[in-house]
Amino acid sequence: MNSLLNNKNLQIAFLITSSLLIFLGRQLDTGITNFDDAYYAQKAKEILDSGAYWIITQAGEPALDNPPLPFWLTAFAYSIFGVSSYAAIFPSALFAVGIVLMTYRLS
Structure with missing residues (x-):
């Protein structure tokens, strides 16, 4: 049992899985709940709709x-x-998982 807990690959897999569940799990219940997420989501949607990746717009205005x-x-x-x-x-969730893994590497 002790060798199983000391297995680095198992620890990393557990961290990735639990981090994804924590950071993405809230979206399954609540959706976008705050202004900042909606603000960024709308700008990204306008990029996708217009195809203009170099000019970021909000409601059609730069x-x-x-x-x-x-x-x-x-x-x-x-x-x-x-x-x-x-x-x-x-x-954002992928970057959050990356931060969790970097914190693990520092320990």
Whole structure:
């Protein structure tokens, strides 16, 4: 039993699985609940609809107040999974899992 708990691959698999359940599980129940998630999701949807990846818009007006990478990643998730609250939070959840793994590596 002790050797099973000390298995690094098993620990990493457990961390990834539990992190994905925690970070993505809330989307299955609640959807997008706060303003920031909806704001980023709408900008990414406009990127996907217009096909203009270099000019970020909000309600048709240029919105250059944020860096474009989160919008590009969310638009990419929309193109894979379709436009949904799950796809809107997916890139953030992947980065959150990456942070959990980096914290594990530091310990």
